[in-house]
Amino acid sequence: MLPEVMIMFGATVIYALASACLVIAVVFGKAKVERAGVWLSAIGLATQVISVAWRWIRVGHGPSLGFYEVASLLSLIGVGLFLTLVLMHRGFAVAGVAIVPFSLLILGASMLASKGADAVSGSLASFWLAIHVLFANLAYGGYAAAFVLSIAFLMRDRAQDGTPVRFGKLIERLPAQEIVDDLTFKFVGAGFIFQGIMIASGAVWANEAWGRYWGWDPMETWSLIAWAVYAIYLHLRLTMGWRGARAAWVTVLSLPILVFSLLGVPVVYKSIHGAYLRW
Amino acid sequence: MARLWRGLRSRRVASYLLVYVTAFFGVATLVPWGGPESPEVMEWAAANPFAESVVRALGMHDPYTTPWFLVPALWLAASTCACAYERTVSALRVMRSQGSVKSGDLRSLEGADALHFRLPASGDADPLDRVAAVARSVGMRVRRGPVAIFGYSRSIGLLGSPVFHAAMGLLFVFATMGWLTRAEGGIALLRDRAKEDARASYLAGATTGLLFGDAYTGYELTVREVIENHIVDGVGRGSAARIEVRDDDRLVRSQLVYTNHPLRLGTTLIHHPKDRWGLAAVISVGDTGSVQAQTIEVPFERDPDAPLGHRPYLFTIEPSVGEAIDVSVTPDKAARLAILAGSRDRAIKSDAVIGEGESFVIPRGPRITVVELTRWAEVTVVRDWSVPFLYLMFILGTVGVTLTMYVPYRSLIARTARRADGDETVVSVVVRAQKNDPAFRLRVMEAFQNDGFERIG
Numbered sequence: 263m264l265p266e267v268m269i270m271f272g273a274t275v276i277y278a279l280a281s282a283c284l285v286i287a288v289v290f291g292k293a294k295v296e297r298a299g300v301w302l303s304a305i306g307l308a309t310q311v312i313s314v315a316w317r318w319i320r321v322g323h324g325p326s327l328g329f330y331e332v333a334s335l336l337s338l339i340g341v342g343l344f345l346t347l348v349l350m351h352r353g354f355a356v357a358g359v360a361i362v363p364f365s366l367l368i369l370g371a372s373m374l375a376s377k378g379a380d381a382v383s384g385s386l387a388s389f390w391l392a393i394h395v396l397f398a399n400l401a402y403g404g405y406a407a408a409f410v411l412s413i414a415f416l417m418r419d420r421a422q423d424g425t426p427v428r429f430g431k432l433i434e435r436l437p438a439q440e441i442v443d444d445l446t447f448k449f450v451g452a453g454f455i456f457q458g459i460m461i462a463s464g465a466v467w468a469n470e471a472w473g474r475y476w477g478w479d480p481m482e483t484w485s486l487i488a489w490a491v492y493a494i495y496l497h498l499r500l501t502m503g504w505r506g507a508r509a510a511w512v513t514v515l516s517l518p519i520l521v522f523s524l525l526g527v528p529v530v531y532k533s534i535h536g537a538y539l540r541w
Numbered sequence: 542m543a544r545l546w547r548g549l550r551s552r553r554v555a556s557y558l559l560v561y562v563t564a565f566f567g568v569a570t571l572v573p574w575g576g577p578e579s580p581e582v583m584e585w586a587a588a589n590p591f592a593e594s595v596v597r598a599l600g601m602h603d604p605y606t607t608p609w610f611l612v613p614a615l616w617l618a619a620s621t622c623a624c625a626y627e628r629t630v631s632a633l634r635v636m637r638s639q640g641s642v643k644s645g646d647l648r649s650l651e652g653a654d655a656l657h658f659r660l661p662a663s664g665d666a667d668p669l670d671r672v673a674a675v676a677r678s679v680g681m682r683v684r685r686g687p688v689a690i691f692g693y694s695r696s697i698g699l700l701g702s703p704v705f706h707a708a709m710g711l712l713f714v715f716a717t718m719g720w721l722t723r724a725e726g727g728i729a730l731l732r733d734r735a736k737e738d739a740r741a742s743y744l745a746g747a748t749t750g751l752l753f754g755d756a757y758t759g760y761e762l763t764v765r766e767v768i769e770n771h772i773v774d775g776v777g778r779g780s781a782a783r784i785e786v787r788d789d790d791r792l793v794r795s796q797l798v799y800t801n802h803p804l805r806l807g808t809t810l811i812h813h814p815k816d817r818w819g820l821a822a823v824i825s826v827g828d829t830g831s832v833q834a835q836t837i838e839v840p841f842e843r844d845p846d847a848p849l850g851h852r853p854y855l856f857t858i859e860p861s862v863g864e865a866i867d868v869s870v871t872p873d874k875a876a877r878l879a880i881l882a883g884s885r886d887r888a889i890k891s892d893a894v895i896g897e898g899e900s901f902v903i904p905r906g907p908r909i910t911v912v913e914l915t916r917w918a919e920v921t922v923v924r925d926w927s928v929p930f931l932y933l934m935f936i937l938g939t940v941g942v943t944l945t946m947y948v949p950y951r952s953l954i955a956r957t958a959r960r961a962d963g964d965e966t967v968v969s970v971v972v973r974a975q976k977n978d979p980a981f982r983l984r985v986m987e988a989f990q991n992d993g994f995e996r997i998g
Contacts, residue, residue, distance in 0.1 A: 383779075385801065441980045500702070
């Protein structure tokens with residue numbers, strides 16, 4: 263087994279332990295166990311970073327080709343965002359009960375995929391590849407964080423209406439609704455900017471490679487659709503004054519479109535991007 | 542005119558248009574694009590006969606040229622420009638009026654959004670000074686009046702939205718102008734044989750925008766070298782071609798061109814499409830009286846499934862008298878050409894395999910000579926002046942949205958009033974940053990409470 267895969271396996275085990283701790287903390291309301299879960303997530307993240315860096319050096323390109331690389335980077339960004347949220351406000355540690363197991367799931371799926379290094383072909387041999395993929399992952403991470411925050415906002419909104427909700431006590435530990443709402447908005451904004459850079463870097467790259475910056479490839483089009491959907495969110499928020507639950511619902515409903523643009527398009531359409539999720 | 546302007550600057554209409562255009566993008570991916578002869582369109586039409594009749598009637602096989610797209614998209618672009626104008630005016634008005642408290646502002650202190658605090662009497666200190674200190678603690682610059690203070694943040698954030706909308710509007714304008722004036726096409730170049738950048742040189746003609754006219758550069762393009770697999774840093778980049786560009790005798794540029802490494806001439810890019818190269822021949826057709834002498838450049842298409850690795854090249858000799866003669870030329874593995882010639886009435890039929898410098902005579906036809914066996918490479922010339930402007934607009938748009946999101950303009954107005962009993966002061970505060978910084982109100986509230994103010998409403 264390759265060293266970087268062994269290290270990645272170690273990260274998977276640590277994330278599994280972190281997930282267990284975070285779930286136990288939620289079910290039994292144990293603050294110490296929750297802290298342990300957060301620390302284990304941080305250790306798992308550091309381990310995963312080592313594995314990704316190791317592979318990057320060995321194969322000579324960033325984590326951007328094939329399901330193993332793309333999915334493991336997504337899980338890395340998921341856990342990274344969770345820890346960023348916790349650093350911003352400790353109350354967000356409860357969000358780990360959703361984010362860390364989900365990241366574990368993605369990482370687990372990537373561990374089942376082929377770990378052979380895909381050779382960089384002529385058309386992929388460009389520094390725009392790293393920029394394009396990096397900003398794509400940052401954008402998806404930003405939107406995913408906004409989604410989790412919106413769910414938390416809506417759950418507490420229901421609790422405040424007097425409707426009984428599960429994990430009510432847990433939700434109480436989240437920061438004030440205004441802060442959750444504000445952070446949702448900020449994460450969507452970050453995702454929007456990063457996705458814009460992702461689309462633009464892809465356009466610059468396409469222009470370098472083929473002499474056209476836009477070709478209406480299904481993946482390009484659906485990325486533009488997802489970007490426009492979040493532009494609608496920002497428009498509703500900034501010019502029409504949508505806030506709170508209404509805005510949170512828009513964030514929640516936008517994520518399936520984003521997920522389809524990332525995972526559904528290569529399955530449904532013939533796309534020049536099809537190779538990046540090769541199993 | 543006034544109604545048109547109202548329609549253009551309506552934020553609600555702009556939101557609906559954005560939703561419509563976004564949905565249109567999605568719908569447009571559901572059907573294949575192309576002309577009626579396109580294999581994908583034909584296959585789809587056969588599988589979906591009813592839907593095809595609707596799709597064809599709506600022109601959705603070429604969706605982005607239909608009025609269903611162009612009219613709303615143009616309206617959205619115009620609306621974005623109108624929005625940019627309106628927001629610029631509004632931002633400048635706010636920037637100019639910073640620090641001046643108007644009677645309307647003071648009235649808002651009585652509104653439902655106002656925060657009210659109680660400050661116990663604390664000696665001779667002016668309560669307004671304490672309020673100003675709290676405002677500064679949340680990052681406000683403060684201007685003080687006799688009964689109220691006005692706190693405001695850096696005003697650069699006000700420009701974010703106008704810059705973003707202006708950039709997006711101009712992005713659309715530049716993209717449209719670029720589309721109308723661009724030209725793109727491939728030229729097959731035989732090694733060391735120059736071709737002029739002119740309409741006639743392009744394979745199947747260049748694709749040009751409506752306003753391109755005939756603005757070709759007239760430069761001479763020559764391929765000096767064709768490499769089958771160019772290796773850079775250990776990575777095979779596919780085929781590469783050394784391309785030379787001359788303006789009469791002056792060498793303008795010479796460069797090895799391969800995927801991701803085009804030759805740039807200002808806003809003109811010259812690409813070499815990966816693996817578009819092959820064997821080539823220069824064939825002369827001799828003068829027979831009824832057949833005019835001509836030289837034909839033959840770029841053979843590579844085809845791994847063809848017996849000799851290349852597809853035959855077909856041309857027709859049209860004599861002034863008698864039947865046309867169809868000629869098929871195929872390179873063989875020994876770098877010779879297999880030539881098959883025949884007239885349509887089958888009166889003439891002959892074949893030969895000849896090498897460079899050799900010739901053969903078609904019975905009752907002209908002499909065919911292989912002047913040269915060489916290689917060819919295709920180059921794609923793309924002329925689009927708008928691309929750098931699109932990049933610039935995108936950068937400006939990103940700066941704009943970043944300013945709007947992360948350097949939001951915030952302001953607050955606070956007024957103090959001493960209660961009739963004189964023991965305490967009531968402070969009323971209105972915070973304005975609700976849309977792009979909803980948590981700011983909370984931060985202001987906490988700052989007052991941390992400074993000993995007690996919230997009473």
